[in-house]
Amino acid sequence: MTPRSTMKERASAALRDEFLRRAVKTTTDKLFLGRRLAQQSYEDWERLRDRGRAIRAHVIDNLDFYLGRLTDRVRANGGQVHLCREAADVVRVVTEIAARRGARSVIKSKSMVSEEVRLNRALEEIGVRAVETDLGEYIVQLAGEMPSHIIGPAIHKNRQQIAELFSREAGRPVAPDTESLAAFARRRLREEFLRADIGITGCNFAVAETGSVCLFTNEGNGRMVTSLPPVHIAVMGMERIVPTLEDLEVMMHLLPRSGTGQKLTSYVTIVSGPRREGESDGPEEFHLVIVDNGRSRLLRDPRFREALYCIRCGACLNVCPVYRQIGGHAYGWVYPGPIGAVITPLLQDDLDRWGDLPFASTLCAACSEACPVKIPLHDLLVRHRARYVAAGKAGMAERAAFRAFRRVFGAAKKYKVAVGAAEKLLRLWVRDGHMAPRVPGLKGWTDSRDFPALARRRFRDLWPELEKESPGQKGGKAHG
C-alpha cells in the first residue's frame, strides 16, 4: 500500500484527480473556518496554546519519568502494560493476546499507530477479522485504502462511491444519501460490536497521574469498543502523555477546537483499567501497548524533538497550500501534511524513500501558525532539507547551482555583473511586462509560473538619486 514512487509522482497523480481536489478543498475549508470560529469561543486562545505547548514540552523533556509513572498507575488499576520498540513487537503482543483469548473478531476505534504497524493485516494473517468502526475508517477499510486525513479519513470519497462499497458489503443496494449510509453502518457495525472478542483503540492522551487512557470521539464507536468486548487493548505512541487531569483539561480545549472546530467532541472517554467489582459491562482485561517505533529517534535529535509535541489535530493539513491541492495519499504513508512530512522520514528512518517529503512545502509557515502547540513546522522542514543535502542526497546539478549562487551573490561585483547580464538576456522572453522563460533544468519550476520582467533600472542604480532626495539619512536607520 506504500508505493515505491516519489512524492512528485504521487502529487502529479493527485493533481489529475479533479474530484479529490474538490473534496479536499471543501473539507479543509470547512475545518479551517470551524477552527477559527472555535478558537474565538475560547477567551485567551494564545495563552491556551502556550499552556498546551509547555505541557507537551515538559512531558517530552521528562518522558522516561512519565512513562514510568504511567506504567505504574496502569498496573495499579489492574491493567497490563507492554512496551514495544518496533512495529513487529506491537504485532507480536496483540496477536499473542488474540491467540490466548481464542479471538475471532476484533473491533477497532481509530488508531493511527495501528496503521503504522499494519496491525489489521497481521491480525488477518492469523485468521482474526479486524473491523474499523469509525465511519470514515470503515469506508477506507472497505475500499482497501489508507486514511487521507487525520480527522476525516475518507474525505477523498464521494457518497456514490461510499454507497457502492456499502451495497457490496450489504449484498443489496444501499441508497447514496447520508442518512441511509449512516443507518447501514450503524446496524452493520452494531452486530460487530456485540460479538467482538477484542476491542482495540488508539489513545489521544494518557494521563500519567491516574493511569488512564483518554479518547476523543464523536460517533460513539470509541465508547462501544471500550464497553462491550471482554478485552480492551489501547495502542499509544509513547509520547502521547499528559501528567495530570488538569493538563488533560487544557488538551480538551485545544484538540477539538483545532481538529474539528468543536468546543468539545461528543464524547470524551477516560478509561482507567478493566471493569471493577459489580460492573457487568466494560472489559475484564485491559492492555496498554506503548509504542516507540522510531519515536526515540525524534526524541534524541534536538533538531526534530518538537515534532513529538504534536497532538494529532490535523490543523496543519487544512491550512497547507500543498496538502490542499494533493490530499493525503500523495504523502505515501500514515501521516500526511506538514506534520507527516516532518515525522515520516524520521519514523521510517529511510532518507532515500521518504527524504523528498519535506520538499513538498512552500515554507509559508501557515502550518506553524495553525499548530495548537506551536511546533515551528516550517523550520523543521528546512532542517530536514539541510539534513537531506548534508547526507549527499541532493543532485549534482543542484549542488553546482547553489555553489555558483553562493559565489555570485556573496560578492557585490560579481552580483552586479551577473544581474545586469541576466536582465539583458531575459528580455528575450518578455511579453507584456511578463516573462515565461524556458530554462533548461528548471522546467518543473518555470512551466507553471510567469515572472514580472526584471526592471531595467535596478534598486542599486537608483541608490545615488535616493540618497540625494533624503540627505542626512545616509547609513542611518530607516525609521525610529
Added chain:
Amino acid sequence: MGEPPRDGDQRELVEQFIANWTALGGEAEIAVSARAAEKIVAFLGNPAGRTVVRWNDPLLEELALDEHLKRLGAEVYVWKAGADRDRIVEIAERADLGITAAHFAAAEPGTVVLLSGGDTARSVSLLPPAHLAVVPVSRLVPGLAEVMRELGRHRLPSSVNLITGPSRTADIENDLTVGVHGPGRVGVLFLEDR
C-alpha cells in the same frame, strides 16, 4: 450534595448549559422532582409498548418514574450491580430509552459527566437510540476545569464519560449526521429543587 443553591448564578449556568446543549441538537427541560416523571414520559413519547433501561440510582428511585412508566404501558429495566452481562446488554440493546443521573454537568461547553460503576453501567447511555440524563442543578458547575477538579478528588472509576450532545459524524462528504453509533437523541432534565 448539600443544600441546593438557588442563587442567580446557578440559574445563569442552567441557561448557559441549555443554550449550548440545544445548539448541538440536544433537548433540555427544567422541572421540580415531583414533575420529573411526566417530563421523562414526554421525552419518551407514547410509552405503550416501549422499553426503558435505567441506572440503579437512588435519585431515580425517588422520582418514582418506574410506576409512572409502567402504568402507561412501558417496560422498565433497572441495570443493577452484578447483573448478567449478556442478558442486560441484550435488554439495553433493544431499549428505546436509557436513563441516567449525571454525576456532574458543565455549563460550558454543555457537557454531562457519567461515572461507570455496577449500578451506573456505561451501556445505558450508549446502546439505546435515546439517552436522558437527569441532573440536579446543584451538580452543575461552570466548566471543564471544575469537572476535572471534582474527578481528581477520588480514584477514577473504570470509565468516565463526558457527553456533549448527540452521537455525530461528518465522515460522508462533510454532511453532519446524528446517531451513528451512540444515541441520536439526547435529553437533559434539570431538577431545580435538588
